Amino acid sequence: MWFKLITLGMAGAGACLSSAVVGAAESAKGFIEESTTSVGLRNFYWNADNRNGSYRSPEGEQQSYRQEWAQGVLAKFNSGYTQGLVGFGLNLHYMGALKLDGGNGRVGDGIGNGGIVSRDNQGDPKSGYSKAGGALKMRVGHTELAYGDLFPDSPVLKYGDIRLLPQTLRGWNATDRSFDGLTLNAGRFVSSSDRAQPNHGGHLGTAYSGRQANTEFVSYYGGIYTGINNVKIKLFGSELDDIWNQQFASIDYRLPLDVGGVINTGGNYYRTRNTGAALLGDNRNDAWSTRVGYALGGHKFELAYTQIDGDQPFDYVWNSFDIELDSAAQGSDFNSPNEKIWSARYDLDAAVLGVPGLSFTARYLRGTDIDGRDACGAYSRYQAVRNGSQWERDLWVKYVVQAGPAKNLSLRLMLASMRTGGDYGAIANDLDQTRIILEYPLDLGFLK
Structure with missing residues (x-):
């Protein structure tokens, strides 16, 4: 009896899947x-006053002031899929950057030391740089598989796009939307383009x-489920x-x-535990946050609480920005060992x-109660903090042009x-930071 029911169920599921594959194939244009x-232009001005001069420059000098200005461009071509039960496609992108201002003693390295300008092998700011990449992709029904230089987007691995140009990672990524309200993702990457x-x-x-x-x-x-009204689950x-x-x-x-x-x-x-060779040492970290907000008309108020439980900071993948904690801010991640954070926000x-x-x-x-006395391995510098x-x-203002020749041009001021x-x-510096970002997506509708 049960065998017959299971067999009928599998047959029904197979029929639904076959129908979905055929339907997707027939809808392919x-x-x-x-x-x-698409082509997007981004003009970025970065000014950081580290005040007490405790920020160390790439040359090893104490650096209290940084100022950089650069122009970037990101062009993307995303093809459709060839027709048939299995469709194939191609994604291509080009990124370019041009330094407008910023010299030795005034820039970071744009990677680990903040800033937006790249440096050459001698440590001097580059006047310009560019890169190109792409990915092959395949679609079967509502499942897509891509391999190449990609932009993964998830709470545990999200490409960084908070500087002049975005990060890409090389590897494969799969996305499935076969079930209503459910999006499934998986991927594996072996290197990074900072x-x-x-x-x-670049190494991970x-x-x-x-x-x-x-x-x-x-x-x-993992996956995201939105099949319940007004609820989103991730x-x-x-x-x-060999890390976590x-x-x-x-x-x-x-x-x-x-x-x-x-x-x-x-x-x-977030639950983080070391694995394999544990290259960064013993890591047992639990980080969590909760929030409540009220929105009426164009106004929104929100209160949040975040706690880091562990003797190491809450950490994330190099150059990415996969932080879905309510404490992540412009100047600080508020992620130090045993830190407790209260925050308030108005939009x-x-x-x-x-x-x-x-x-x-x-x-x-x-954030209070920062205590890293028992930190070890790669995070041992936190041992200097016992009661931090x-x-x-943060003050952010953004304006998006609504009509006319400059429609969709946006200007952001971030203080x-x-x-x-x-x-x-002992391990962090006081900071005043200004970012001015002008973005203009070009309309390439004439190419259709």
């Missing part, structure tokens, strides 16, 4: 017909330990070869109120005031002030 081409470097063979590693030559791959898997895991296994879980819930407005609440959790969509396209964000974060604290204030307290100044 073609390699060129479904293709998209956001301020032209090469594609972590943001707080640097690149690790003996780390051969990073893999991830479950992901990853492995960074990391799991992530989150839930986000929106509750529309009859009296008006929406309550938003949720929580995020305004000025369309309710008659200014569509204008938005404003104000944030304040305070820090706070940060951050961060200060250390207790003995946290």
